[in-house]
Amino acid sequence: MTRLRLHRADDQDTLDLIRELMDLNVTLVLIGVDIPRSGLLRGVYIDPRTKQWVFPDVRRGKSHNEAASTQTERRFDMVDLDPFDYTTPAGITAFQDHLAGIEDQLRLFYSFEGMLTTGEMPEYLYRRTHGIVGLLRRLIEDGCTEAITSREERLTPELLARTAIRLGNLADLDPEAGEILEIPQDVQPPGKEKSRKRPRNTVYDDHGQRPAADG
Template sequence: MLIDDITRLRLHREDDQDTLDLIRELMDLNVTLVLIGVDIPGSGLMRGSYVDQRTGQWIFPDPERGKSHTAAAATQTSRRFDIVNLDPFDYSTPAGINAFLDHLAGIEDQLRLLRSFEGMLTTGEMPEYLYERTRGVVGLLRRLIEDGCTEAMISGKERLTPELLARTTIQLGDHSDLDPGAGEVPEIPHNVPPTTKPTRKRRGRNTVLDDRGGRTADG
């Protein structure tokens, strides 16, 4: 069972405490729970828990009797959690760059722009530009490409280019109910121009053997 936005629970609210107790009761069922959130250790949900040095798992102690009016929650055994961190893509190592390019290739295969081409997202300056715009955050990357595709269709370009994406603003929609302190509102880079590579200065031609004139053929 997947439960998203788990970090929106705030344990100073009684209703949220009851919700967390209900989630913990689900662990008594024959089901695997996957709780998804941003900065779970810093959210307060793991408050009072500790890491078992032998197993590397987080141990979530039993709620103290009287602090919750969910009777079953007060008698349940300690629960163990494995925290899996999904960090943004890394663009500083060959392995990180390859992983980012593989992800872009998967997105590219699903795009249906009329003038798209193989390597549209994975060649030239495009991968580096996409990383600079999103810092490797998957959600921002998805929004940028989606909004860029909309602009490409409206404008008739029907392909994604760094120049087109530079005119595309990443829109997160209404995030008034998100908590910036918990990392739910990512930092969005602004005013990132397309990467321009310096043009090479053309080498001068060797003129040592040029006929500079000044003499007639019979001279």
């Protein structure tokens, strides 16, 4: 949805087609990034009481067809797919349940139960992706490719640490639509985090005999 640029005639035709489909007895699932600020849903906001998206009334006298500017936005039921939250027990459980669903679909020779859901793996995956489903999917897909190529045939934090998340090589992503995300960098696997090395205590070092003082 965020790829529609309404200043282009072709995109206006596409939006008109979507409106016509909305008049049919079908359910449309439309996906986009940051829809409220995309311009397609003008000036919407979340009502803190109802947690629903609110569409403000059209200002009178601004258009020859005042209802036209809201005929699209008033037909939407907005559903937010926020990143997973790793700061609450409920959020952690939801993230681990999602990992369990992914794990059930992996077909690596040496995979094992709990490969993605036990130990330090869930926290590492969250640190690599900030709980964003798209980044998580790409990391695991590329990690599986690395696991097969290297014949390790299972996912570990060490293997994923050498698997970079790259979105720039996807030709269908639109930077102007917010589809190129900020990817966490230099995330080390558990136990490998960089730390400042403490200087060695040299108080008791033997520096040899001191020369005798001159008489």
